[in-house]
Amino acid sequence: MSEVSHKQAFAAHMMLYGIILFLVEFVRGAFLVSFLPTYAVKALGFSVTAVGWAVSIHYITDTLIKCFAGYLLDRFPLRFIVPLGLAVSMGGLWLMYSVHSLWLLIAASALFGIGLSPIWLVCLSKVRPEHRAEHMGMLYTCWLAGLGSGPIVLNFIMDKSYSLSFWIMLVLWGIGLALSLLITNTKLSAPEPIPLQQQIAMLWERLRSMKKLVPGMTLQTMAAGMLVPVLPGFTTNYLGFNYSQYSYLLIAGGLLTVGALIPMGRLSDRFGKKWFLVLGFAAFALTLFSLTLAFHLWVAMLLAAVLGISYAAVLPAWNALIAHYVPKNHEGMGWGLFSSVEGIGVIIGPVLGGWIADTFSESMTVLASAVLLGAIAVYYFLSPPESSASQAAVEH
Template sequence: MINNLKNKFSGKEIWQRNLIVLWFGTFMTGIGGSLIAPFISLYIATLGHYTTKELAFWSGAIFASNYIVLAIVSPLWGRLADAKGRKLMLLRASAGMAVTIFLMGFVTHAWMLLALRMLLGAFSGFTSNSMALMATTTPKTESGRVMSTLTTGSVGGMLLGPIIGGVVVGIVGYRPVFWITGVIMAAVFFLALFFVKEDFKPIIAKGKLGMKEVFTSVNSKTIVWGMLLTTAITQITNQSINPVLSLYVKHLMHDTGNITLMAGVVSAAPGIVTLLVAPRLGQLGDHIGQKYILGAGLVFSMLVFIGMSFATNVYYLIGTRLLIGVSDAAILPSVQAVLAKQAPQAVTGRVFSYNQSAQSMGAFIGPLIGSTIAAMFGYNMVFIGSAIFVVINLINYATHTKDLDSEVAA
């Protein structure tokens, strides 16, 4: 079977073969990472007796814990990726995630889940290293389309994951979902081991560069810093509702019906549109410049988050979440395409690891802010907070992208 698959790839260039393989890898990683995410607060509730505020706190802390660890270790993994190769990092990430997620199905206390989530953060990074590998092998003229296409793999997995998770949880309970996820990540490991090809030539001197020297190497420090901040704030806005999402759906449904399935649909809704729209917006950005796609996505997300705060039923929430998929399709691939064009090959791993750190910091801060706002002011106000952060992101966009037209559209 493996030989047959390899033969099918024989007529394509390396970057084209890698795109196919890494798309499936990020797709499976997206499924593995999102199977349990919408129901994590409900799972925590089975591990002890908690008040509403305690449950919101534990949900926020456990959901965010792996991101803070990932933010710290990502630059270290990025340095190693530039010195040893990105494929090694793909294997490291998928193997580590397989083991830690599998073990989550055996926890009996909230603190054990917290510890494993932190350990998960230390091993994560499959998607970011996939992006870095593709950035170093893809022709610059194709970077927008390729990055957008690769993004659809992760988004597609995250789209199906919560829905599959909702069905599985309803049939067999929470714990088997972690075991299934662990098996999926093990499959990702073997997929990367046998099919990903990297013609890597280590540049030892570059591998020892510090952060200051890395930013000196890029085409524009201002643009790169702006993109990293854009990533962080976007994650804050997107992740703020996640730790209490299932509780919010439960509230909107008045504690009746298949709450876990509807929570999965709500969680997955943005991915439906992103999956369809991202490649088209990426290709459009290659022609007119990513700056315009990025700016439009930010403005649209601000308007949708404001509209989302008026949700009174789960179907309205699903509709507005679908619209968020449009802004995600514009923002995230645009940032990755810009970084791919700004970073020389010798430091690409580091630049994308910094973007992973920014993403992780946002994903750490967002759930804490969201769960705090929800506990103090109610669920709807979480979206107003998200809209305020998007305004901050628009200010960042205006001040850090002045030179982006000539850099991207050239």
């Protein structure tokens, strides 16, 4: 295949993956950020802590599947693994709307967490190494466009009907499932026939070499996870905004995030990752703290925009650093393991955030999240992560 044809095939595959990723993240964002915290608390009568448990169980399943899915994707057809996962998740989404007990809610959340890992790992394994941060920016643009627009759209629909909101999510997920049947089994690189035990040993060595990154891998996702079950309540109960105004905040933050991802990725490729991580996390912490004092819509929208830019500064630089530790020709398993480490924070965060909200207040959860993000900024200022990543790149 010629170089031009190869690039065209790569672009076509990434477009298909991007569309599927957009659809499933649209539904996941709509469900976890808007539908579940509102519907479960106000319509079904569950506590915020119960919602936090449901979100955590969702991410526990997602994290466990990442470990297993990475191994499967290195050895079995993509066209089989990805649709199978999406089909199981669709069953969990269907079950979620008819829950009547906490245990059924948790079971449905667990099933719903299964389908996203395979498509994510396929996308991440397609990133070209010579343009890691830029391609990460493009990939995260698709992800954030779906994750951000899902809650925005659903907030307006929920004012009219929970049922209509649910059916829209189910149909969009079904479209993503149908498109996943078009995925080709072609891989950019064929895995070397290394025994599983040897691969695990190799990945363990990678984890040991990246010990400077581990605190950030867990704490940043825990801080973000703390906010998931409390954001609707914080916005409506504490700040006094309605769901439509909540959507305006999401629009302000989402647009700035999506618009800044690719430029920030290119800048971090050029100038280095350390300061994008330090300043990004610091700005995120300060702005999140300020948001607890923003009782006027225009102030809250301005702060949401700053949050979006801060997020865009962190994401490409962070994932480009992680990419240095992914073993060559075993990208699926490598990304699966590292994503699982990050998933530890996502598992703990929602339960902790829900408990703080029920025990104290939603605003206290937001403040606690800001403190964690600020601690990450200080840690990476004192212990720059790029030196170990550079060493990993040499060994790689």
